[in-house]
Amino acid sequence: MSSTIAVVGASLAGLSAARALRDQSYDGRIVVIGDEVHAPYDRPPLSKDFLAGTASLEDIALGAPDDEDLGLEWRLQTTAVGLDHLSRSVQLDDGSEVRADGVVLATGARARRLPGSEGLGGVHVLRSLDDAIALREDLAAAGRLVVVGAGFIGAEVAATARKLGLEVTVVETQPIPLAGPLGADMGAVCAGLHGDHGTRLLTGTGVARLVGTGRVEAVELTDGTRLPADVVVVGIGATPNIEWLAHSGVALGNGVLTDARGATNIPGVVAVGDCAAAWSAAAERHVRIEHWTNALEQPATAVATLLGAGGPAPTPVPYFWSDQYGARIQFAGSRREGDVARVVEGSCADRSFLVVYERDERPVAVLGMNQPRLFTRWRRQLRAAVPTAS
Amino acid sequence: MIPVCPTTALPPGEATRVEADEPIAVFNVDGEFYAIDDTCTHQDASLADGWLDGCAVECPLHASCFDLRTGKVSGPPAKTPVRTHRVVVQDGMVYVQPGTTADGVA
Ligand SMILES: Cc1cc2nc3c(=O)[nH]c(=O)nc-3n(C[C@H](O)[C@H](O)[C@H](O)COP(=O)(O)OP(=O)(O)OC[C@H]3O[C@@H](n4cnc5c(N)ncnc54)[C@H](O)[C@@H]3O)c2cc1C
Numbered sequence: 001m002s003s004t005i006a007v008v009g010a011s012l013a014g015l016s017a018a019r020a021l022r023d024q025s026y027d028g029r030i031v032v033i034g035d036e037v038h039a040p041y042d043r044p045p046l047s048k049d050f051l052a053g054t055a056s057l058e059d060i061a062l063g064a065p066d067d068e069d070l071g072l073e074w075r076l077q078t079t080a081v082g083l084d085h086l087s088r089s090v091q092l093d094d095g096s097e098v099r100a101d102g103v104v105l106a107t108g109a110r111a112r113r114l115p116g117s118e119g120l121g122g123v124h125v126l127r128s129l130d131d132a133i134a135l136r137e138d139l140a141a142a143g144r145l146v147v148v149g150a151g152f153i154g155a156e157v158a159a160t161a162r163k164l165g166l167e168v169t170v171v172e173t174q175p176i177p178l179a180g181p182l183g184a185d186m187g188a189v190c191a192g193l194h195g196d197h198g199t200r201l202l203t204g205t206g207v208a209r210l211v212g213t214g215r216v217e218a219v220e221l222t223d224g225t226r227l228p229a230d231v232v233v234v235g236i237g238a239t240p241n242i243e244w245l246a247h248s249g250v251a252l253g254n255g256v257l258t259d260a261r262g263a264t265n266i267p268g269v270v271a272v273g274d275c276a277a278a279w280s281a282a283a284e285r286h287v288r289i290e291h292w293t294n295a296l297e298q299p300a301t302a303v304a305t306l307l308g309a310g311g312p313a314p315t316p317v318p319y320f321w322s323d324q325y326g327a328r329i330q331f332a333g334s335r336r337e338g339d340v341a342r343v344v345e346g347s348c349a350d351r352s353f354l355v356v357y358e359r360d361e362r363p364v365a366v367l368g369m370n371q372p373r374l375f376t377r378w379r380r381q382l383r384a385a386v387p388t389a390s
Numbered sequence: 391m392i393p394v395c396p397t398t399a400l401p402p403g404e405a406t407r408v409e410a411d412e413p414i415a416v417f418n419v420d421g422e423f424y425a426i427d428d429t430c431t432h433q434d435a436s437l438a439d440g441w442l443d444g445c446a447v448e449c450p451l452h453a454s455c456f457d458l459r460t461g462k463v464s465g466p467p468a469k470t471p472v473r474t475h476r477v478v479v480q481d482g483m484v485y486v487q488p489g490t491t492a493d494g495v496a
Protein backbone atom coordinates (compact mmCIF):
# COMPACT_ATOMS: atom_id res chain seq x y z
CA MET A 1 0.00 0.00 0.00
CA SER A 2 1.29 3.44 -0.79
CA SER A 3 2.18 5.68 2.11
CA THR A 4 0.35 8.78 3.31
CA ILE A 5 1.66 12.08 4.64
CA ALA A 6 -0.74 14.42 6.39
CA VAL A 7 -0.02 18.14 6.32
CA VAL A 8 -1.99 19.99 8.99
CA GLY A 9 -2.48 23.68 8.18
CA ALA A 10 -3.22 24.85 4.64
CA SER A 11 -1.32 28.10 4.43
CA LEU A 12 2.18 29.14 3.39
CA ALA A 13 4.10 26.59 5.46
CA GLY A 14 1.68 23.74 4.69
CA LEU A 15 1.59 24.39 0.94
CA SER A 16 5.38 24.80 0.87
CA ALA A 17 5.73 21.45 2.66
CA ALA A 18 3.45 19.73 0.12
CA ARG A 19 5.44 21.22 -2.77
CA ALA A 20 8.72 20.23 -1.12
CA LEU A 21 7.50 16.64 -0.70
CA ARG A 22 6.90 16.32 -4.45
CA ASP A 23 10.11 18.18 -5.17
CA GLN A 24 11.94 15.57 -3.12
CA SER A 25 10.31 12.76 -5.12
CA TYR A 26 7.75 11.62 -2.57
CA ASP A 27 5.05 9.95 -4.67
CA GLY A 28 2.68 8.73 -1.96
CA ARG A 29 -0.60 10.30 -0.89
CA ILE A 30 -0.53 13.85 0.53
CA VAL A 31 -3.56 15.00 2.51
CA VAL A 32 -3.65 18.71 3.34
CA ILE A 33 -5.97 19.60 6.21
CA GLY A 34 -6.99 23.21 6.77
CA ASP A 35 -9.72 24.78 8.89
CA GLU A 36 -10.36 27.81 6.67
CA VAL A 37 -12.85 27.70 3.79
CA HIS A 38 -10.41 29.44 1.47
CA ALA A 39 -7.72 27.86 -0.64
CA PRO A 40 -4.26 28.97 0.58
CA TYR A 41 -3.71 32.71 0.32
CA ASP A 42 -0.93 35.10 1.21
CA ARG A 43 -1.26 36.96 4.52
CA PRO A 44 1.17 39.91 4.12
CA PRO A 45 -1.12 41.81 1.69
CA LEU A 46 -3.97 41.61 4.24
CA SER A 47 -2.54 44.60 6.11
CA LYS A 48 -1.22 46.32 2.98
CA ASP A 49 -2.58 46.25 -0.59
CA PHE A 50 -5.54 43.98 0.06
CA LEU A 51 -6.71 46.14 2.96
CA ALA A 52 -6.19 49.24 0.83
CA GLY A 53 -8.33 47.67 -1.90
CA THR A 54 -5.52 47.64 -4.48
CA ALA A 55 -4.93 43.87 -4.47
CA SER A 56 -7.66 41.36 -5.28
CA LEU A 57 -8.37 37.90 -3.95
CA GLU A 58 -6.84 36.49 -7.11
CA ASP A 59 -3.69 38.56 -6.58
CA ILE A 60 -3.14 37.08 -3.14
CA ALA A 61 -3.84 33.41 -3.96
CA LEU A 62 -0.83 31.27 -3.07
CA GLY A 63 -1.66 28.47 -5.47
CA ALA A 64 0.18 28.41 -8.80
CA PRO A 65 -0.98 26.71 -12.01
CA ASP A 66 1.69 23.99 -11.54
CA ASP A 67 0.19 23.01 -8.20
CA GLU A 68 -2.48 21.04 -10.09
CA ASP A 69 0.24 18.49 -10.84
CA LEU A 70 1.02 17.92 -7.17
CA GLY A 71 -1.96 15.62 -6.76
CA LEU A 72 -2.88 16.90 -3.32
CA GLU A 73 -5.95 15.71 -1.44
CA TRP A 74 -7.46 18.81 0.14
CA ARG A 75 -9.51 18.65 3.32
CA LEU A 76 -10.46 22.29 3.74
CA GLN A 77 -12.95 23.59 6.30
CA THR A 78 -11.75 20.75 8.48
CA THR A 79 -10.13 21.25 11.86
CA ALA A 80 -7.58 18.81 13.26
CA VAL A 81 -8.51 18.19 16.89
CA GLY A 82 -5.92 15.63 17.94
CA LEU A 83 -2.92 13.54 16.97
CA ASP A 84 -2.40 9.95 18.09
CA HIS A 85 1.32 9.47 18.02
CA LEU A 86 1.18 5.68 18.22
CA SER A 87 -0.97 5.16 15.14
CA ARG A 88 0.17 8.52 13.76
CA SER A 89 -3.37 9.47 12.89
CA VAL A 90 -4.79 12.95 12.78
CA GLN A 91 -8.25 13.24 14.29
CA LEU A 92 -10.65 15.62 12.61
CA ASP A 93 -13.60 17.61 13.89
CA ASP A 94 -16.04 15.65 11.76
CA GLY A 95 -15.15 12.53 13.75
CA SER A 96 -13.05 10.98 11.01
CA GLU A 97 -9.30 10.53 11.05
CA VAL A 98 -6.42 10.49 8.60
CA ARG A 99 -3.96 7.67 9.20
CA ALA A 100 -0.54 8.75 8.07
CA ASP A 101 3.03 7.53 7.91
CA GLY A 102 4.30 11.06 8.35
CA VAL A 103 2.78 14.26 9.69
CA VAL A 104 3.76 17.87 9.00
CA LEU A 105 2.48 20.30 11.62
CA ALA A 106 1.88 23.72 10.02
CA THR A 107 -1.00 25.22 11.99
CA GLY A 108 0.55 28.67 12.28
CA ALA A 109 -0.54 31.24 14.82
CA ARG A 110 -3.60 33.31 15.64
CA ALA A 111 -4.01 36.90 16.75
CA ARG A 112 -4.09 37.63 20.48
CA ARG A 113 -7.25 39.39 21.53
CA LEU A 114 -7.76 42.12 24.06
CA PRO A 115 -9.55 40.68 27.11
CA GLY A 116 -13.03 42.14 27.38
CA SER A 117 -13.35 42.92 23.68
CA GLU A 118 -15.53 39.90 22.86
CA GLY A 119 -18.81 40.70 21.18
CA LEU A 120 -18.14 44.42 20.86
CA GLY A 121 -18.75 45.65 17.31
CA GLY A 122 -16.05 47.62 15.52
CA VAL A 123 -13.19 45.81 17.30
CA HIS A 124 -10.97 43.80 14.98
CA VAL A 125 -7.93 41.57 14.93
CA LEU A 126 -6.17 40.86 11.63
CA ARG A 127 -4.93 37.39 10.81
CA SER A 128 -7.21 35.80 8.24
CA LEU A 129 -8.76 36.79 4.94
CA ASP A 130 -12.16 36.97 6.62
CA ASP A 131 -10.68 39.33 9.24
CA ALA A 132 -9.31 41.54 6.46
CA ILE A 133 -12.59 41.66 4.56
CA ALA A 134 -14.50 42.58 7.72
CA LEU A 135 -11.96 45.27 8.64
CA ARG A 136 -11.93 46.71 5.14
CA GLU A 137 -15.71 47.07 5.19
CA ASP A 138 -15.66 48.70 8.59
CA LEU A 139 -12.87 51.15 7.68
CA ALA A 140 -14.77 52.29 4.59
CA ALA A 141 -17.48 53.79 6.80
CA ALA A 142 -15.24 55.07 9.61
CA GLY A 143 -13.51 58.32 10.44
CA ARG A 144 -11.44 57.55 13.52
CA LEU A 145 -9.29 54.47 14.00
CA VAL A 146 -7.48 53.49 17.19
CA VAL A 147 -4.82 50.81 16.79
CA VAL A 148 -3.73 48.93 19.89
CA GLY A 149 -0.12 47.73 19.56
CA ALA A 150 2.61 49.37 17.46
CA GLY A 151 4.18 46.13 16.21
CA PHE A 152 4.05 45.03 12.59
CA ILE A 153 0.29 44.69 12.32
CA GLY A 154 -0.27 47.98 14.12
CA ALA A 155 2.18 49.95 11.99
CA GLU A 156 1.02 48.50 8.69
CA VAL A 157 -2.70 48.88 9.43
CA ALA A 158 -2.15 52.45 10.65
CA ALA A 159 -0.29 53.27 7.43
CA THR A 160 -2.98 51.76 5.22
CA ALA A 161 -5.76 53.51 7.14
CA ARG A 162 -4.01 56.88 6.78
CA LYS A 163 -3.85 56.26 3.04
CA LEU A 164 -7.60 55.62 3.14
CA GLY A 165 -8.03 58.99 4.81
CA LEU A 166 -8.79 57.99 8.39
CA GLU A 167 -7.65 59.81 11.49
CA VAL A 168 -5.36 57.30 13.25
CA THR A 169 -4.03 56.94 16.81
CA VAL A 170 -1.70 54.09 17.77
CA VAL A 171 -1.35 53.02 21.41
CA GLU A 172 1.66 51.00 22.54
CA THR A 173 2.58 49.75 26.04
CA GLN A 174 6.33 49.75 25.44
CA PRO A 175 8.23 53.05 25.46
CA ILE A 176 9.62 52.37 21.97
CA PRO A 177 7.85 50.33 19.28
CA LEU A 178 9.70 47.51 17.48
CA ALA A 179 12.59 47.74 19.95
CA GLY A 180 12.52 43.94 20.27
CA PRO A 181 13.29 43.12 16.64
CA LEU A 182 15.20 46.29 15.68
CA GLY A 183 16.73 47.64 18.88
CA ALA A 184 15.66 50.86 20.61
CA ASP A 185 17.47 53.30 18.30
CA MET A 186 16.19 51.86 15.06
CA GLY A 187 12.78 51.07 16.55
CA ALA A 188 12.47 54.78 17.30
CA VAL A 189 13.51 55.71 13.76
CA CYS A 190 10.92 53.41 12.21
CA ALA A 191 8.26 54.62 14.63
CA GLY A 192 9.03 58.13 13.40
CA LEU A 193 7.18 57.24 10.21
CA HIS A 194 3.90 57.52 12.12
CA GLY A 195 4.47 61.18 12.94
CA ASP A 196 5.74 61.91 9.42
CA HIS A 197 2.39 60.81 8.06
CA GLY A 198 0.04 62.36 10.56
CA THR A 199 -0.60 59.34 12.77
CA ARG A 200 -0.63 60.02 16.49
CA LEU A 201 1.56 57.55 18.42
CA LEU A 202 1.10 57.20 22.18
CA THR A 203 3.78 55.02 23.78
CA GLY A 204 4.29 53.73 27.29
CA THR A 205 0.58 53.48 27.87
CA GLY A 206 -1.81 50.57 28.08
CA VAL A 207 -5.48 50.13 27.42
CA ALA A 208 -7.70 50.14 30.51
CA ARG A 209 -10.93 49.23 28.70
CA LEU A 210 -12.97 49.58 25.58
CA VAL A 211 -15.98 51.84 25.97
CA GLY A 212 -19.30 51.20 24.23
CA THR A 213 -22.37 49.04 24.31
CA GLY A 214 -22.91 46.84 21.28
CA ARG A 215 -20.37 48.85 19.33
CA VAL A 216 -17.11 50.42 20.41
CA GLU A 217 -17.17 54.19 20.99
CA ALA A 218 -13.84 54.89 22.63
CA VAL A 219 -10.66 53.38 24.02
CA GLU A 220 -9.84 54.29 27.60
CA LEU A 221 -6.13 54.29 28.44
CA THR A 222 -4.55 53.38 31.77
CA ASP A 223 -3.77 57.07 32.36
CA GLY A 224 -7.48 57.88 32.00
CA THR A 225 -7.31 59.40 28.50
CA ARG A 226 -10.32 58.59 26.34
CA LEU A 227 -9.74 58.17 22.62
CA PRO A 228 -12.95 58.30 20.58
CA ALA A 229 -12.99 55.49 18.00
CA ASP A 230 -15.25 54.26 15.22
CA VAL A 231 -13.03 51.24 14.69
CA VAL A 232 -10.37 49.59 16.87
CA VAL A 233 -7.70 47.23 15.54
CA VAL A 234 -5.91 45.06 18.08
CA GLY A 235 -2.40 44.03 16.99
CA ILE A 236 -0.81 42.79 20.19
CA GLY A 237 0.97 39.69 19.00
CA ALA A 238 0.21 36.13 17.97
CA THR A 239 -0.20 32.80 19.78
CA PRO A 240 0.84 29.50 18.16
CA ASN A 241 -2.03 27.11 17.28
CA ILE A 242 -0.84 24.12 19.29
CA GLU A 243 -3.58 23.45 21.84
CA TRP A 244 -4.93 20.64 19.67
CA LEU A 245 -1.66 18.77 20.30
CA ALA A 246 -1.94 18.93 24.10
CA HIS A 247 -2.49 15.17 24.51
CA SER A 248 -0.44 14.02 21.55
CA GLY A 249 2.88 13.51 23.30
CA VAL A 250 4.48 16.10 21.00
CA ALA A 251 6.78 18.32 23.09
CA LEU A 252 5.38 21.85 23.28
CA GLY A 253 6.74 25.14 24.55
CA ASN A 254 6.23 28.50 22.90
CA GLY A 255 5.29 26.48 19.82
CA VAL A 256 5.97 22.91 18.74
CA LEU A 257 9.55 22.20 19.82
CA THR A 258 11.77 20.87 17.05
CA ASP A 259 15.46 20.35 16.41
CA ALA A 260 17.26 22.48 13.83
CA ARG A 261 15.97 20.21 11.04
CA GLY A 262 12.31 20.36 12.00
CA ALA A 263 12.03 17.02 13.82
CA THR A 264 9.80 16.89 16.89
CA ASN A 265 10.33 14.40 19.72
CA ILE A 266 7.91 12.02 17.92
CA PRO A 267 9.41 10.09 14.99
CA GLY A 268 7.60 10.81 11.74
CA VAL A 269 6.26 14.15 12.95
CA VAL A 270 7.85 17.46 11.91
CA ALA A 271 6.74 21.06 12.42
CA VAL A 272 7.22 24.19 10.30
CA GLY A 273 6.29 27.86 10.05
CA ASP A 274 4.72 30.09 12.69
CA CYS A 275 3.66 27.16 14.93
CA ALA A 276 7.19 25.75 15.23
CA ALA A 277 9.92 26.72 17.67
CA ALA A 278 13.08 25.31 16.12
CA TRP A 279 16.36 24.88 17.94
CA SER A 280 18.81 27.59 17.04
CA ALA A 281 22.47 26.81 17.74
CA ALA A 282 23.33 30.49 17.41
CA ALA A 283 20.74 31.60 19.99
CA GLU A 284 21.19 28.45 22.12
CA ARG A 285 17.43 28.13 22.52
CA HIS A 286 14.27 27.30 20.60
CA VAL A 287 13.23 30.23 18.43
CA ARG A 288 9.78 30.65 16.90
CA ILE A 289 10.14 32.85 13.84
CA GLU A 290 6.89 34.50 12.75
CA HIS A 291 7.83 35.72 9.32
CA TRP A 292 6.89 34.79 5.80
CA THR A 293 10.27 33.70 4.39
CA ASN A 294 10.76 31.25 7.23
CA ALA A 295 7.40 29.62 6.49
CA LEU A 296 8.36 29.43 2.82
CA GLU A 297 11.87 28.00 3.24
CA GLN A 298 11.83 25.92 6.43
CA PRO A 299 9.60 23.14 5.02
CA ALA A 300 12.23 21.89 2.53
CA THR A 301 14.52 20.82 5.37
CA ALA A 302 11.73 19.49 7.58
CA VAL A 303 10.33 17.41 4.74
CA ALA A 304 13.79 16.01 3.99
CA THR A 305 13.97 15.04 7.67
CA LEU A 306 10.57 13.36 7.39
CA LEU A 307 11.68 11.41 4.32
CA GLY A 308 14.73 10.20 6.20
CA ALA A 309 17.40 12.33 4.58
CA GLY A 310 20.08 13.56 6.94
CA GLY A 311 22.42 16.43 6.32
CA PRO A 312 23.81 19.39 8.16
CA ALA A 313 21.46 21.61 10.09
CA PRO A 314 20.68 24.69 8.03
CA THR A 315 21.86 28.03 9.36
CA PRO A 316 19.30 30.37 7.88
CA VAL A 317 19.67 34.12 8.00
CA PRO A 318 16.16 35.16 9.04
CA TYR A 319 14.59 37.84 6.84
CA PHE A 320 11.49 39.95 6.91
CA TRP A 321 10.15 43.05 5.24
CA SER A 322 7.45 45.49 6.18
CA ASP A 323 5.77 48.22 4.12
CA GLN A 324 4.65 51.27 6.07
CA TYR A 325 3.57 54.63 4.64
CA GLY A 326 5.27 53.86 1.33
CA ALA A 327 8.57 53.09 3.08
CA ARG A 328 10.03 49.65 2.51
CA ILE A 329 11.70 48.23 5.60
CA GLN A 330 13.86 45.10 5.25
CA PHE A 331 15.74 43.24 7.95
CA ALA A 332 18.01 40.20 7.84
CA GLY A 333 20.11 38.44 10.42
CA SER A 334 19.93 37.88 14.16
CA ARG A 335 20.17 40.89 16.41
CA ARG A 336 20.81 40.76 20.13
CA GLU A 337 20.85 43.32 22.88
CA GLY A 338 24.28 44.96 22.87
CA ASP A 339 24.85 44.78 19.12
CA VAL A 340 25.99 48.12 17.76
CA ALA A 341 23.91 49.68 14.96
CA ARG A 342 25.93 51.70 12.46
CA VAL A 343 24.52 53.68 9.54
CA VAL A 344 26.59 52.75 6.48
CA GLU A 345 24.50 54.50 3.82
CA GLY A 346 21.97 57.31 3.68
CA SER A 347 20.48 58.89 6.76
CA CYS A 348 17.71 58.10 9.19
CA ALA A 349 16.34 61.63 8.84
CA ASP A 350 15.85 61.10 5.09
CA ARG A 351 14.07 57.77 5.73
CA SER A 352 16.51 56.15 3.34
CA PHE A 353 19.35 54.28 4.99
CA LEU A 354 21.18 51.05 5.53
CA VAL A 355 22.17 50.08 9.05
CA VAL A 356 24.53 47.25 9.92
CA TYR A 357 24.41 45.68 13.37
CA GLU A 358 27.81 44.59 14.61
CA ARG A 359 28.94 42.24 17.36
CA ASP A 360 32.65 42.03 18.11
CA GLU A 361 33.10 44.16 15.00
CA ARG A 362 31.48 41.53 12.80
CA PRO A 363 28.21 42.21 10.96
CA VAL A 364 25.36 40.07 12.33
CA ALA A 365 22.28 41.79 10.97
CA VAL A 366 21.27 44.46 8.52
CA LEU A 367 18.31 46.85 8.32
CA GLY A 368 17.36 48.86 5.28
CA MET A 369 14.74 51.51 4.72
CA ASN A 370 14.12 52.25 1.03
CA GLN A 371 17.49 50.72 0.12
CA PRO A 372 16.53 47.44 -1.58
CA ARG A 373 19.58 47.11 -3.78
CA LEU A 374 22.20 47.69 -1.13
CA PHE A 375 20.19 45.66 1.35
CA THR A 376 20.20 42.66 -1.00
CA ARG A 377 23.98 42.81 -1.24
CA TRP A 378 24.38 42.89 2.53
CA ARG A 379 21.87 40.11 3.01
CA ARG A 380 23.85 37.96 0.57
CA GLN A 381 27.04 38.79 2.38
CA LEU A 382 25.54 37.75 5.72
CA ARG A 383 24.36 34.47 4.22
CA ALA A 384 27.82 33.79 2.82
CA ALA A 385 29.45 34.63 6.15
CA VAL A 386 27.37 32.24 8.25
CA PRO A 387 29.28 29.01 8.77
CA THR A 388 27.23 25.82 8.33
CA ALA A 389 26.90 23.97 11.61
CA SER A 390 27.90 20.35 11.35
CA MET B 391 13.78 52.90 -29.21
CA ILE B 392 14.57 54.29 -25.80
CA PRO B 393 18.19 55.26 -25.07
CA VAL B 394 19.38 53.65 -21.84
CA CYS B 395 23.00 54.72 -21.29
CA PRO B 396 26.47 54.38 -22.80
CA THR B 397 27.71 50.76 -22.61
CA THR B 398 30.50 51.94 -20.32
CA ALA B 399 27.97 53.16 -17.77
CA LEU B 400 26.55 49.65 -17.34
CA PRO B 401 29.44 47.30 -16.55
CA PRO B 402 29.03 43.51 -16.25
CA GLY B 403 26.98 42.49 -13.22
CA GLU B 404 25.13 45.80 -13.10
CA ALA B 405 21.53 46.75 -13.77
CA THR B 406 19.65 49.96 -14.38
CA ARG B 407 16.03 51.02 -14.54
CA VAL B 408 14.57 52.90 -17.49
CA GLU B 409 11.38 54.86 -17.21
CA ALA B 410 8.88 53.89 -19.91
CA ASP B 411 5.11 53.35 -19.86
CA GLU B 412 6.01 50.32 -17.76
CA PRO B 413 9.52 50.69 -16.30
CA ILE B 414 12.15 48.42 -17.82
CA ALA B 415 15.20 46.85 -16.16
CA VAL B 416 18.35 46.48 -18.24
CA PHE B 417 21.15 44.11 -17.20
CA ASN B 418 24.70 43.47 -18.33
CA VAL B 419 25.64 39.80 -17.99
CA ASP B 420 29.29 39.38 -18.97
CA GLY B 421 28.96 41.86 -21.81
CA GLU B 422 25.51 40.71 -23.03
CA PHE B 423 22.64 43.11 -22.42
CA TYR B 424 19.14 41.96 -21.45
CA ALA B 425 15.94 43.88 -20.78
CA ILE B 426 12.81 42.78 -18.91
CA ASP B 427 9.88 44.49 -17.22
CA ASP B 428 11.24 46.10 -14.08
CA THR B 429 8.26 45.45 -11.81
CA CYS B 430 8.08 41.97 -10.33
CA THR B 431 4.93 40.07 -11.33
CA HIS B 432 4.41 39.04 -7.70
CA GLN B 433 4.12 42.28 -5.77
CA ASP B 434 5.70 45.69 -5.92
CA ALA B 435 9.47 45.43 -6.26
CA SER B 436 11.97 46.67 -8.80
CA LEU B 437 13.91 43.83 -10.42
CA ALA B 438 16.77 46.21 -11.29
CA ASP B 439 17.41 46.20 -7.52
CA GLY B 440 17.59 42.39 -7.51
CA TRP B 441 20.48 39.98 -7.34
CA LEU B 442 22.02 38.95 -10.63
CA ASP B 443 23.07 35.32 -10.80
CA GLY B 444 24.17 34.22 -14.25
CA CYS B 445 21.26 34.82 -16.59
CA ALA B 446 18.73 35.09 -13.77
CA VAL B 447 17.69 37.88 -11.48
CA GLU B 448 16.38 37.25 -7.98
CA CYS B 449 13.66 39.64 -6.80
CA PRO B 450 14.89 41.75 -3.85
CA LEU B 451 11.63 41.31 -1.94
CA HIS B 452 10.65 37.61 -1.95
CA ALA B 453 13.34 36.00 -4.06
CA SER B 454 11.40 34.79 -7.09
CA CYS B 455 13.91 34.23 -9.92
CA PHE B 456 13.33 35.33 -13.50
CA ASP B 457 15.30 34.18 -16.54
CA LEU B 458 16.56 37.28 -18.33
CA ARG B 459 16.47 35.55 -21.73
CA THR B 460 12.89 34.28 -21.57
CA GLY B 461 11.27 36.16 -18.68
CA LYS B 462 10.20 32.83 -17.19
CA VAL B 463 9.87 32.51 -13.45
CA SER B 464 11.65 29.62 -11.77
CA GLY B 465 9.61 29.34 -8.62
CA PRO B 466 7.10 30.84 -6.19
CA PRO B 467 5.88 33.22 -5.06
CA ALA B 468 5.68 34.79 -8.55
CA LYS B 469 3.35 32.90 -10.87
CA THR B 470 3.62 34.76 -14.16
CA PRO B 471 6.63 35.58 -16.36
CA VAL B 472 7.90 39.09 -16.98
CA ARG B 473 7.99 40.46 -20.53
CA THR B 474 11.37 40.62 -22.24
CA HIS B 475 12.39 43.52 -24.49
CA ARG B 476 14.83 43.74 -27.34
CA VAL B 477 18.13 45.48 -26.61
CA VAL B 478 20.12 47.20 -29.35
CA VAL B 479 23.71 48.38 -28.92
CA GLN B 480 24.71 51.07 -31.40
CA ASP B 481 27.76 53.34 -31.38
CA GLY B 482 28.53 52.57 -27.76
CA MET B 483 24.97 53.27 -26.63
CA VAL B 484 22.46 50.82 -25.18
CA TYR B 485 18.84 51.13 -26.38
CA VAL B 486 15.70 49.13 -25.58
CA GLN B 487 12.78 48.56 -27.88
CA PRO B 488 9.71 48.19 -25.67
CA GLY B 489 7.01 45.98 -27.12
CA THR B 490 9.48 43.78 -29.01
CA THR B 491 10.53 40.62 -27.17
CA ALA B 492 14.18 39.69 -26.78
CA ASP B 493 13.93 37.20 -29.63
CA GLY B 494 12.51 39.85 -31.93
CA VAL B 495 8.77 39.10 -31.71
CA ALA B 496 6.68 42.26 -31.70
C1 LIG C 1 -1.74 40.72 8.30
C2 LIG C 1 -0.39 40.05 8.26
C3 LIG C 1 0.66 40.66 7.58
C4 LIG C 1 1.91 40.05 7.53
N1 LIG C 1 2.92 40.67 6.86
C5 LIG C 1 4.14 40.11 6.81
C6 LIG C 1 5.21 40.77 6.14
O1 LIG C 1 5.06 41.86 5.58
N2 LIG C 1 6.43 40.17 6.14
C7 LIG C 1 6.65 38.97 6.74
O2 LIG C 1 7.78 38.47 6.71
N3 LIG C 1 5.65 38.32 7.38
C8 LIG C 1 4.40 38.86 7.43
N4 LIG C 1 3.38 38.22 8.09
C9 LIG C 1 3.66 36.92 8.71
C10 LIG C 1 3.42 35.73 7.75
O3 LIG C 1 2.21 35.89 7.07
C11 LIG C 1 3.41 34.44 8.54
O4 LIG C 1 4.69 34.24 9.05
C12 LIG C 1 2.98 33.23 7.71
O5 LIG C 1 1.65 33.36 7.30
C13 LIG C 1 3.15 31.93 8.48
O6 LIG C 1 2.68 30.87 7.72
P1 LIG C 1 2.18 29.50 8.39
O7 LIG C 1 1.70 28.67 7.25
O8 LIG C 1 3.23 28.97 9.28
O9 LIG C 1 0.98 29.91 9.35
P2 LIG C 1 -0.41 30.58 9.03
O10 LIG C 1 -0.30 31.46 7.86
O11 LIG C 1 -0.90 31.12 10.32
O12 LIG C 1 -1.35 29.35 8.61
C14 LIG C 1 -1.76 28.33 9.44
C15 LIG C 1 -3.02 27.73 8.87
O13 LIG C 1 -3.41 26.60 9.65
C16 LIG C 1 -4.79 26.70 9.98
N5 LIG C 1 -5.03 25.92 11.21
C17 LIG C 1 -4.74 26.29 12.49
N6 LIG C 1 -5.10 25.31 13.35
C18 LIG C 1 -5.62 24.31 12.61
C19 LIG C 1 -6.16 23.02 12.92
N7 LIG C 1 -6.22 22.56 14.17
N8 LIG C 1 -6.62 22.24 11.91
C20 LIG C 1 -6.57 22.69 10.62
N9 LIG C 1 -6.05 23.88 10.26
C21 LIG C 1 -5.59 24.68 11.24
C22 LIG C 1 -5.00 28.18 10.12
O14 LIG C 1 -6.36 28.55 10.04
C23 LIG C 1 -4.20 28.69 8.93
O15 LIG C 1 -4.94 28.61 7.74
C24 LIG C 1 2.11 38.80 8.17
C25 LIG C 1 1.05 38.20 8.87
C26 LIG C 1 -0.19 38.79 8.91
C27 LIG C 1 -1.32 38.12 9.64
Ligand SMILES: NC(=O)c1ccc[n+]([C@@H]2O[C@H](COP(=O)([O-])OP(=O)(O)OC[C@H]3O[C@@H](n4cnc5c(N)ncnc54)[C@H](O)[C@@H]3O)[C@@H](O)[C@H]2O)c1
Binds near residue numbers: 109151154206235321
Ligand atom coordinates in the same frame (compact mmCIF):
# COMPACT_ATOMS: atom_id res chain seq x y z
N1 LIG D 1 5.98 42.77 8.22
C1 LIG D 1 5.91 41.69 8.98
O1 LIG D 1 6.84 40.95 9.11
C2 LIG D 1 4.62 41.40 9.64
C3 LIG D 1 3.52 42.19 9.40
C4 LIG D 1 2.33 41.91 10.06
C5 LIG D 1 2.29 40.84 10.92
N2 LIG D 1 3.37 40.07 11.13
C6 LIG D 1 3.31 38.96 12.08
O2 LIG D 1 2.00 38.83 12.58
C7 LIG D 1 2.02 38.54 13.97
C8 LIG D 1 1.25 39.52 14.78
O3 LIG D 1 1.77 40.83 14.62
P1 LIG D 1 1.63 41.91 15.76
O4 LIG D 1 2.05 43.20 15.20
O5 LIG D 1 0.30 41.77 16.37
O6 LIG D 1 2.66 41.40 16.84
P2 LIG D 1 4.04 42.04 17.37
O7 LIG D 1 4.51 41.10 18.39
O8 LIG D 1 4.91 42.39 16.25
O9 LIG D 1 3.62 43.42 18.05
C9 LIG D 1 2.74 43.51 19.11
C10 LIG D 1 2.92 44.88 19.76
O10 LIG D 1 1.84 45.11 20.66
C11 LIG D 1 2.35 45.63 21.89
N3 LIG D 1 1.38 45.29 22.91
C12 LIG D 1 1.18 44.08 23.52
N4 LIG D 1 0.14 44.14 24.36
C13 LIG D 1 -0.34 45.41 24.30
C14 LIG D 1 -1.44 46.10 24.92
N5 LIG D 1 -2.24 45.48 25.77
N6 LIG D 1 -1.63 47.39 24.60
C15 LIG D 1 -0.83 48.03 23.70
N7 LIG D 1 0.20 47.44 23.10
C16 LIG D 1 0.44 46.14 23.38
C17 LIG D 1 3.70 44.98 22.01
O11 LIG D 1 4.53 45.72 22.88
C18 LIG D 1 4.19 45.00 20.58
O12 LIG D 1 4.80 46.23 20.25
C19 LIG D 1 3.46 38.48 14.35
O13 LIG D 1 3.80 37.13 14.23
C20 LIG D 1 4.15 39.26 13.28
O14 LIG D 1 5.47 38.84 13.09
C21 LIG D 1 4.54 40.34 10.51
Ligand code: FES
Binds near residue numbers: 431433434453468
Ligand atom coordinates in the same frame (compact mmCIF):
# COMPACT_ATOMS: atom_id res chain seq x y z
S1 FES E 1 7.69 41.06 -5.18
FE1 FES E 1 9.06 39.87 -6.33
S2 FES E 1 8.90 37.93 -5.42
FE2 FES E 1 7.49 39.13 -4.32
